[in-house]
Amino acid sequence: MLLPTFFILFVLSGFGLCKLYEDVADLPGLHYDFVIVGGGTAGNVVANRLSENPHVSVLVLEAGPSNDGVLDSEVPFLSAEMFLNPTYSWNYTTTPMPGFNGRSVPYSRAFILGGCSAHNGMVYTRGAAADFDRYAELSGDAGWSWNQLFPYFLKNEKWTPPTDHHDTRGQFNPQVHGTNGPISVSLNGFSLPTFEQKVIQTTKELPHDFPFNLDPNSGKELGRGCNLLSVAGERSTSATGYLAPKFIQRQNLHVLLHAQVSKLVNVTRKMGKPSFGGVEFRYGNSLFVAHAAKEIVLSGGAIGSPQILMNSGVGAHVTLSALGIPTVLDLPSVGQNASDQPLLITQWAVHSTDTFDPIRQNATLFAEGMAQWNASRTGPFVDSGIMTHLGWSRLAQDSPAFSVHADPSSGPDAPHLEFSFVPGGSTPGNSMSIFVALVSPVSRGSVVINSSDPFAPPLIDPGYFSNKWDLLAIRDGISLAERFVSAPTWSGFVGAMTPNLANLSSADLETAIRNMAAPNLHMVGTAGMSARGAAYGVVDPDLQVKGAVGLSVIDASVVPIVPSAHTQAGTYAFAERGSDLLKQRWGL
Numbered sequence: 320m321l322l323p324t325f326f327i328l329f330v331l332s333g334f335g336l337c338k339l340y341e342d343v344a345d346l347p348g349l350h351y352d353f354v355i356v357g358g359g360t361a362g363n364v365v366a367n368r369l370s371e372n373p374h375v376s377v378l379v380l381e382a383g384p385s386n387d388g389v390l391d392s393e394v395p396f397l398s399a400e401m402f403l404n405p406t407y408s409w410n411y412t413t414t415p416m417p418g419f420n421g422r423s424v425p426y427s428r429a430f431i432l433g434g435c436s437a438h439n440g441m442v443y444t445r446g447a448a449a450d451f452d453r454y455a456e457l458s459g460d461a462g463w464s465w466n467q468l469f470p471y472f473l474k475n476e477k478w479t480p481p482t483d484h485h486d487t488r489g490q491f492n493p494q495v496h497g498t499n500g501p502i503s504v505s506l507n508g509f510s511l512p513t514f515e516q517k518v519i520q521t522t523k524e525l526p527h528d529f530p531f532n533l534d535p536n537s538g539k540e541l542g543r544g545c546n547l548l549s550v551a552g553e554r555s556t557s558a559t560g561y562l563a564p565k566f567i568q569r570q571n572l573h574v575l576l577h578a579q580v581s582k583l584v585n586v587t588r589k590m591g592k593p594s595f596g597g598v599e600f601r602y603g604n605s606l607f608v609a610h611a612a613k614e615i616v617l618s619g620g621a622i623g624s625p626q627i628l629m630n631s632g633v634g635a636h637v638t639l640s641a642l643g644i645p646t647v648l649d650l651p652s653v654g655q656n657a658s659d660q661p662l663l664i665t666q667w668a669v670h671s672t673d674t675f676d677p678i679r680q681n682a683t684l685f686a687e688g689m690a691q692w693n694a695s696r697t698g699p700f701v702d703s704g705i706m707t708h709l710g711w712s713r714l715a716q717d718s719p720a721f722s723v724h725a726d727p728s729s730g731p732d733a734p735h736l737e738f739s740f741v742p743g744g745s746t747p748g749n750s751m752s753i754f755v756a757l758v759s760p761v762s763r764g765s766v767v768i769n770s771s772d773p774f775a776p777p778l779i780d781p782g783y784f785s786n787k788w789d790l791l792a793i794r795d796g797i798s799l800a801e802r803f804v805s806a807p808t809w810s811g812f813v814g815a816m817t818p819n820l821a822n823l824s825s826a827d828l829e830t831a832i833r834n835m836a837a838p839n840l841h842m843v844g845t846a847g848m849s850a851r852g853a854a855y856g857v858v859d860p861d862l863q864v865k866g867a868v869g870l871s872v873i874d875a876s877v878v879p880i881v882p883s884a885h886t887q888a889g890t891y892a893f894a895e896r897g898s899d900l901l902k903q904r905w906g907l
């Protein structure tokens with residue numbers, strides 16, 4: 320059977336069948352039914368779902384390179400090296416932020432097929448049921464409620480046992496997880512038993528403040544539980560999942576890499592509304608136009624999508640006219656209402672080597688971990704090497720924060736704060752860290768273009784701590800983190816807090832927070848969804864741009880308020896439902 324084997328190998332090697340294009344000259348044409356801008360977390364979901372129907376043609380334009388063979392992306396433990404790797408990043412920096420004492424900080428965004436799913440921390444969290452019920456209420460579309468979106472979370476997910484095959488009873492609830500989706504989700508596959516046991520023991524010693532929660536992905540998020548990751552020995556991304564070989568070989572799905580979209584062109588009027596017939600992009604030093612007969616879908620993410628809208632004359636007339644860009648559609652909310660979470664890392668020295676620090680600090684151990692991953696997809700490199708558990712809490716009812724602003728959370732069962740429990744730190748020796756993230760911010764920021772040059776970076780202002788409530792909430796979070804390690808189980812394990820934030824005056828603590836806080840990189844809302852006919856907002860509940868025809872946004876930017884969670888799972892669920900809405904609209 321030599322011949323058939325040879326034939327299969329030849330076909331699988333992909334020549335002539337591979338629809339991932341490195342060179343625009345190889346693309347068969349520039350006319351498609353649907354053009355998707357951005358092959359990121361959401362864009363590849365839309366590409367996959369639309370191309371399920373063989374009668375429509377789909378083109379994805381992605382600015383970055385292929386994810387294939389990129390070790391920093393594939394190996395979960397190397398994710399921290401990936402965040403700011405300039406080869407796979409847009410190299411963005413925020414504007415100087417008053418809330419951060421005037422600091423400008425790097426704002427990582429992925430520049431690679433798979434988008435942020437190919438370079439993020441892989442944490443898999445959905446949020447509180449009330450977060451989604453609030454989206455349903457403000458959009459007037461019950462389809463965005465927790466109960467109705469839940470099947471889309473499952474559709475995205477393929478629950479996968481951890482690589483060490485440990486007993487997972489008591490670590491998650493299988494009933495709230497999907498088993499057939501494209502994205503693998505698993506528990507940590509490498510154990511640091513001393514640390515993990517102490518986290519769980521704390522939920523027994525201080526159950527009032529830190530209750531245990533079997534599965535915070537059930538919609539009931541409050542409490543502490545195991546960390547889940549979008550991995551199965553290696554990272555699972557929208558590129559490895561939704562563009563897997565069996566999908567990318569569809570004749571009607573083409574993906575062009577190294578294609579940076581500048582703006583939408585060829586505007587006509589349909590029923591009195593603007594409609595764009597083409598998408599202009601740069602490949603090498605030349606500009607091209609890809610034409611969409613049915614619809615253009617923007618999936619450039621919370622920064623890329625509003626930037627492309629503004630470049631195209633869709634945005635606030637005052638901003639556009641100041642830059643000499645003719646207004647096609649005056650839509651003042653474009654780029655506004657950016658909603659993101661600030662993060663503060665608390666850290667303690669520990670009297671133990673049961674942390675990830677030895678592996679990161681000792682080149683021999685690091686090489687051993689890498690070799691083990693390479694040989695068998697087991698060992699410490701199968702996890703992010705960051706958190707083992709997560710926890711969510713509310714502020715106390717008498718928190719000083721509530722004297723400056725009403726509760727911004729989505730409801731009494733939704734958290735204000737997220738805690739990531741990390742057996743490791745950033746200083747020499749062994750440490751543990753608790754990442755304190757404010758997940759229900761009052762503050763809002765913006766993404767606004769700064770030039771008529773569509774390739775110039777926009778001004779990115781996440782607006783952290785522009786409302787005092789957020790600062791006071793993080794302050795309470797630091798106290799809660801200190802209280803966590805005060806549980807008896809940590810005595811003898813935990814040493815000095817580094818830097819020591821305990822016992823600072825409230826003014827000094829406030830300054831320390833402003834100087835130390837960092838972006839949690841979960842921006843949403845810059846092309847936010849609102850009810851049909853609302854006086855603000857960028858897209859309708861069906862994710863079509865308000866006042867335009869044949870133009871949708873499907874990515875994190877449409878989520879109107881950041882969920883009390885890391886944002887990839889929610890982005891996937893929005894993209895799955897957004898794809899269904901698109902298919903229904905076109906009868907596919």
Ligand SMILES: Cc1cc2nc3c(=O)[nH]c(=O)nc-3n(C[C@H](O)[C@H](O)[C@H](O)COP(=O)(O)OP(=O)(O)OC[C@H]3O[C@@H](n4cnc5c(N)ncnc54)[C@H](O)[C@@H]3O)c2cc1C
Nearest residue numbers: 357359360361434435439440441442580620623875885887
């Ligand atoms: C470093 C980092 C760590 C994170 N960690 C986690 C985590 O652990 N868990 C979690 O749930 N969430 C995490 N997030 C957030 C989460 O990954 C994102 O919210 C989500 O993936 C966003 O998906 P998206 O589809 O909106 O955008 P993206 O995934 O960013 O996709 C946008 C795509 O569009 C492309 N693009 C942009 N502009 C253009 C253009 N003009 N022309 C062509 N292509 C363009 C980009 O290159 C990119 O591929 C993290 C984010 C970052 C940056």
Ligand SMILES: *[C@@H]1O[C@H](CO)[C@@H](O)[C@H](O)[C@H]1NC(C)=O
Nearest residue numbers: 404405406407408409410430
């Ligand atoms: C980011 O910076 C690196 C190094 O300076 C550069 O090679 C890369 O092209 C930049 N990325 C983008 C998207 O501009």
Ligand SMILES: *[C@@H]1O[C@H](CO)[C@@H](O)[C@H](O)[C@H]1NC(C)=O
Nearest residue numbers: 584585586596597599607608
């Ligand atoms: C579409 O727009 C491009 C770029 O502006 C232009 O070169 C092209 O002629 C336009 N095509 C049509 C059909 O109008």
Ligand SMILES: *[C@@H]1O[C@H](CO)[C@@H](O)[C@H](O)[C@H]1NC(C)=O
Nearest residue numbers: 651652653655656854855856
């Ligand atoms: C921001 O969102 C709020 C609702 O959450 C809305 O009232 C406001 O008008 C929006 N602002 C802009 C500029 O779109």
Ligand SMILES: *[C@@H]1O[C@H](CO)[C@@H](O)[C@H](O)[C@H]1NC(C)=O
Nearest residue numbers: 677680681682683684685687
């Ligand atoms: C690094 O780890 C190796 C293997 O366990 C060990 O032999 C070596 O002593 C360690 N080096 C240091 C500096 O701790």
Ligand SMILES: *[C@@H]1O[C@H](CO)[C@@H](O)[C@H](O)[C@H]1NC(C)=O
Nearest residue numbers: 390686689690691692693694
């Ligand atoms: C992984 O193993 C293969 C085959 O043994 C080897 O060629 C490759 O260099 C290894 N890669 C890494 C990163 O260790």
Ligand SMILES: *[C@@H]1O[C@H](CO)[C@@H](O)[C@H](O)[C@H]1NC(C)=O
Nearest residue numbers: 414769770775776777778779
């Ligand atoms: C914004 O544009 C101004 C004027 O061209 C320029 O001086 C400034 O550097 C730009 N800011 C950023 C962050 O690119």
Ligand SMILES: *[C@@H]1O[C@H](CO)[C@@H](O)[C@H](O)[C@H]1NC(C)=O
Nearest residue numbers: 801815816819820821822823
């Ligand atoms: C804070 O002050 C109290 C009382 O003086 C002291 O017991 C405690 O050790 C201090 N905490 C830290 C981390 O310095």
